[in-house]
Amino acid sequence: MSKTLVTLNVNDATYEVAIKPQDTLALALRDGCGLTGTKIGCDMGTCGCCTVLVDGEPALGCLTLALEVEGRRIQTIEGLAGAERLHPLQRAFAECGGSQCGFCTPGFVMTSVALLRTNKAPSRDEIKAAIAGNLCRCTGYAKIVDAVEHAAEQIRDEDDSVPTPNEMSEKPETQAGDKDDAGIHGRRQPATAGR
Numbered sequence: 313m314s315k316t317l318v319t320l321n322v323n324d325a326t327y328e329v330a331i332k333p334q335d336t337l338a339l340a341l342r343d344g345c346g347l348t349g350t351k352i353g354c355d356m357g358t359c360g361c362c363t364v365l366v367d368g369e370p371a372l373g374c375l376t377l378a379l380e381v382e383g384r385r386i387q388t389i390e391g392l393a394g395a396e397r398l399h400p401l402q403r404a405f406a407e408c409g410g411s412q413c414g415f416c417t418p419g420f421v422m423t424s425v426a427l428l429r430t431n432k433a434p435s436r437d438e439i440k441a442a443i444a445g446n447l448c449r450c451t452g453y454a455k456i457v458d459a460v461e462h463a464a465e466q467i468r469d470e471d472d473s474v475p476t477p478n479e480m481s482e483k484p485e486t487q488a489g490d491k492d493d494a495g496i497h498g499r500r501q502p503a504t505a506g507r
């Protein structure tokens with residue numbers, strides 16, 4: 313099947329990716345943009361591993377077509393840390409032992425980022441409800457909830473805020489972010505994001 317070029321705005325960098333119409337956002341991020349922090353677990357919308365933010369809202373990358381999100385602001389786990397510090401949620405997951413494996417953790421963190429943007433003092437029940445779509449078969453979730461709670465406290469105590477997309481742009485471009493001849497940031501990706 314023929315491929316088409318789409319322009320994806322990911323972590324404030326622009327990527328041109330050749331995709332097939334049926335390619336998912338998760339696939340395009342991983343294979344097209346080289347952003348492998350977004351994981352594909354079930355690939356059918358049940359595990360939350362592929363959670364990214366689209367215009368600030370959590371979205372399942374495995375159920376979102378890459379074509380659907382052209383021109384929209386996409387945020388992945390790679391875009392969270394600032395130039396010199398981790399995002400408060402990343403710190404809290406590490407400090408509280410909330411980090412699980414590399415498959416499920418990015419999704420938990422991205423979902424939690426969205427939660428703390430709208431609710432800076434969530435109750436434990438609200439945290440559990442927010443992460444209900446993120447599955448890990450290896451944990452009782454208690455430390456993950458601890459981590460989100462701790463991050464919320466840190467953000468409040470430091471009068472910090474979860475980085476907004478604009479704040480995120482203060483960090484360096486992604487590794488593939490050199491400006492190319494066409495003035496496009498990010499990787500000009502001749503390869504396909506095909507399956």
Ligand code: FES
Nearest residue numbers: 353354355360374
């Ligand atoms: S990989 Fe998308 S929900 Fe499981």
Ligand code: FES
Nearest residue numbers: 412413416448450
């Ligand atoms: S699925 Fe990641 S630790 Fe359980």
